[in-house]
Amino acid sequence: xxDRSALxxxxxxxxxxxxxxxxxxxxxxxxxxxxxxMARTLLERHPGCRVTGLEVDxxxxxxxxxxxxxxxxxxxxxxxxxxxxxxxxxxxLMLKSLHHxxxxxxxxxxxxxxxxxxxxxxxxxxEPVYDGAFNEVMRLFNDERVVRAAAQAALDxxxxxLAWEPxxxxxFAMPVDFADFDDFxxxxxxxxxxxxxxxxxxxxxxxxxxxxxxGAAGAHFERPMHVRVLRxxx
Numbered sequence: 001x002x003d004r005s006a007l008x009x010x011x012x013x014x015x016x017x018x019x020x021x022x023x024x025x026x027x028x029x030x031x032x033x034x035x036x037x038m039a040r041t042l043l044e045r046h047p048g049c050r051v052t053g054l055e056v057d058x059x060x061x062x063x064x065x066x067x068x069x070x071x072x073x074x075x076x077x078x079x080x081x082x083x084x085x086x087x088x089x090x091x092x093l094m095l096k097s098l099h100h101x102x103x104x105x106x107x108x109x110x111x112x113x114x115x116x117x118x119x120x121x122x123x124x125x126x127e128p129v130y131d132g133a134f135n136e137v138m139r140l141f142n143d144e145r146v147v148r149a150a151a152q153a154a155l156d157x158x159x160x161x162l163a164w165e166p167x168x169x170x171x172f173a174m175p176v177d178f179a180d181f182d183d184f185x186x187x188x189x190x191x192x193x194x195x196x197x198x199x200x201x202x203x204x205x206x207x208x209x210x211x212x213x214x215g216a217a218g219a220h221f222e223r224p225m226h227v228r229v230l231r232x233x234x
Contacts, residue, residue: 007173007224013095013126014038014045020168020229021122024048026090031079031113032056032097036064036072039093043071052089054079079109087118094125099144099151106154114163114232122167123230127151134176134221137209141189141196155228164230173222180218181210 010016017023017038025048030039033053043049050071055061056078064074077083079094079101092113101109113123128135130145139145158164178184189198189206198206213219 007171007222009222010172010174010225013174013225014041016170016172016227017042017093017124018046020170020227021091021124023091026050027088028052028091028093029054029082029084029089029116030093030095031082031109032094032100033064033074034060034095034097036074038095039072040069043069047071052084054082078105080105080112082112082116084116086115088116090118090121092117092121092123094123096126096128098125098127098154099147101151103147103150106150107157110154110158111163114158117232119232119234121232123164123232124227125151125155125230126225126227129171129224129226132173132222132224133213134223137184137206137213138188140206140209141198141202152226155230159230162233165233166228167231168227168229170227171225172227173224176221176223178214178219180214181207184210184219 023042024046027050028042029052030036031054033039033055036053039051039053043051051073053064053072053074054077055064055074056076058076061074061076075083079097098106098109117123127148130148159166178187185203189196189203210219213221
């Protein structure tokens with residue numbers, strides 16, 4: 001279990017990314033970009049960058065294409081088969097996405113990421129920790145214990161194989177806020193990229209677990225996170 005009392009609270013992970021990884025003027029690929037919120041903000045703060053966002057969710061990819069932004073391009077693809085030549089990027093980002101790669105393909109995804117990075121390129125991996133009050137609610141309908149452990153094991157194996165070297169590591173907590181249960185249900189229980197098959201009995205169970213965290217100002221959680229930055233070895 002994580003000692004959450006010792007974790008610093010990070011409200012904007014882009015600040016941490018910029019602290020750990022040189023990003024000004026870099027060619028960046030985000031693997032599993034989702035709605036690309038961080039990519040869009042990154043380009044606003046660091047306009048000299050160029051970002052490529054890969055996404056496997058067809059509905060989200062279509063939404064991304066409908067909202068173009070200078071310096072940002074979107075490609076429908078997964079991390080296990082990156083459709084770019086060797087040494088195309090300086091930085092790769094996996095923001096809560098490595099554990100979504102099918103477990104048998106995690107090693108391949110890391111190998112593909114290494115392939116498309118230039119010499120000395122950096123991979124920034126941010127993964128939620130299986131712990132905390134938020135996790136206790138989420139696991140009732142989306143238990144990620146196994147896949148999150150597999151993601152960390154894949155990183156450990158890549159480091160052990162000397163394909164990468166550790167460049168930085170940080171543990172922290174991120175605030176996660178919801179106006180009410182309806183807001184939580186919309187954002188967390190019915191994502192476009194997954195079907196959790198939630199019936200009325202499960203919905204009631206999740207609502208009951210969520211209720212103690214809900215006050216007049218909404219529900220507020222702190223989600224423990226683990227960032228590892230790997231450098232491509234040559």
